[in-house]
Amino acid sequence: MNLLIDNQTNEDINLQKTLEKVIKEVLRVKDIDESKCEISLSFVDSDTIHSLNKEYRNVDSPTDVLSFPIEDFANEDIEKILEKDYLMLGDVIICVDIAKNQAQYLGHSFEREIMYLTCHSMLHLLGYDHIDEADKKLMRECEKEVMKNLGVFK
Template identity: 35%
Template sequence: MLQIDIIDETDKLDKEHVKMIEGILNYAAQKEGVEEDSEVSVTIVTNSEIQEINKMYRGKDEPTDVISFAMEELGEGEIIIKGEGIPRMLGDIIISIERAEEQADMYEHTFIRELGFLAVHGLLHLLGYDHINKEDEKKMFSRQKMILDGYGLER
């Protein structure tokens, strides 16, 4: 199982939401072959908070739904430190709760389904998936759908 640290800066998540995020991330990690005891953090924020992060790190002065920061993306001259008993830190997933609510309404599905979608989307980015070009997008979105459907969060 993943070690998941969920930080709700909005105080809007209930126990059902937290349990679903933990469950779907563990399910996705198992499907993707992630090592046991790997770590990930999930932070729930407002639109204004994610807009600041989006502006600072991506140069886009607008709110977005989810942003991921992988811990294993190496810069020049950096090395991965591995060792017996050292858990793999995948990175951080930041989700806008307001954007999740908006998109649930827009796509006409439940808030919990949208929250699960964003958590999986963020995790797949941490694992190296992307959707910059059509081929990568097809691969990533196919994995997302397989995970969401398999977990029972179908549209």
């Protein structure tokens, strides 16, 4: 797996091993060969994610995480995608400010919050969504499985 991490904040975020563990577990649960996957993960501040959210989703507010899939798992033949020699899954952008606030509000560590946001985002890269209730249920079940497997499910 090729994980590209770009920390665009002044925060000292030393979670590469943790992030790799989360991503590998999502890929394992979804039966995807991690060795041929590439993911870009960026850490940004509230202003940056606000701007991206407005530009790409037309939502004029900050958010905790954005996912930009490259492969179209939701609409293409998944078997055909998985036959490729190399999978550029996409970009994940996590807002450090919001992740810190959410961790505090939910009463768990910043690391655990980053793990959840990474898991959530990876599922978006793999075609999951939570727009309607049925899709939301499927996505939440997968998140729960991954987080339990990692020993951090609340």
